[in-house]
Amino acid sequence: MLAAERRDHLLGLLAREGKIVAKDVAAGLGISEDSVRRDLRDLAAEGRCQRVYGGALPVSPAAADYASRQAVAPGGKRKVAAAAVALVRPGGALILDGGTTALAVVRALPQDLACTVITHSPTTAAALLGHPLAEVFLLGGRVFKHSAVACGAAAVEAAQNVSADLCLLGVSGVHPEAGLTTGDAEEAAMKRALAARSADTWILASSEKIGTASRFRVLPWAEISGLITDAGPGHPVVERIMAHGVQILAAG
Structure with a gap:
């Protein structure tokens, strides 16, 4: 799975489940937790999720100006x-x-x-x-x-x-x-x-x-x-x- 596809998968999971648990995603996709964490860092930098210990949560709309x-x-x-x-x-x-x-x-x-x-x-x-x-x-x-x-x-x-x-x-x-x-x-x-x-x-x-x-x-x-x-x-x-x-x- 390409990095862009992984990120789309993560965003879809966030929308459906309301959270992302990095170890569960890594096990489900057969990839390393480091790969998931890198993807979450990229998404957080774009303002598309809020990283927390072990994964990510939906970002608040109040982050806007x-x-x-x-x-x-x-x-x-x-x-x-x-x-x-x-x-x-x-x-x-x-x-x-x-x-x-x-x-x-x-x-x-x-x-x-x-x-x-x-x-x-x-x-x-x-x-x-x-x-x-x-x-x-x-x-x-x-x-x-x-x-x-x-x-x-x-x-x-x-x-x-x-x-x-x-x-x-x-x-x-x-x-x-x-x-x-x-x-x-x-x-x-x-x-x-x-x-x-x-x-x-x-x-x-x-x-x-x-x-x-x-x-x-x-x-x-x-x-x-x-x-x-x-x-x-x-x-x-x-x-x-x-x-x-x-x-x-x-x-x-």
């Missing part, structure tokens, strides 16, 4: 946002992440809702200017342009001085084994810092992120209150996530 992500699954993000807004209580304090789903949450918030919103995202803060009764606290630090959020030591320190009833957190990938992931180590650390300052943390994940993974883990399943997704309860990956004891809030 911020402008491109705004056109990805807007309907799913609106459904997730509508379900998330139902968790926000009048007079409460909300920590709201950055990203395109967080912007959908802002758009779904009632204009007359009195609440406090704490965010490390300049775009999220700016979007809240049209909500006259929302008190907005913007946490500062180095701006990570991929997600348009502040992160780094200064932002983490600022997060340690706030607290909230609810945290709505976005991630790049949601996978039963890889967990909740994102593509940047400092952004992952910032998300952990925000979640630690809230009584409840819910993950915002439209269906295109379910079953995908990025490089850095954000939080273990045990440290979140639940997952908000428009992927149906019969979705095979959602069922595997529920086996971890994760509460699913269906959006849509």
